[in-house]
Amino acid sequence: MTSVTISPKFQIVIPAEVRRAMNLTPGQKVQVIPFGNRIELFPVRPLRELRGRFKDIALVPDREDDRL
Secondary structure, three states, rough: OOOOOOOOEEEEEHHHHHHHHHHHOOOOOOEEEEEEEEEEEEEEOOOOHHHHOOOOOOOOOOOOOHHH
């Protein structure tokens, strides 16, 4: 676990190993969400990255015979 220091301007630097592991790039947007007593950062990914990711999902769920 790596710790960072908050600057006087309330900025932090994401460590290089985390940037590489998360495939972050300069200028990329990140959502900041307070959750209990911690802060969570979520990279905002372009919608085009999701293309084809859900191709195997059934649009109509399978139902049991007695539920039709």
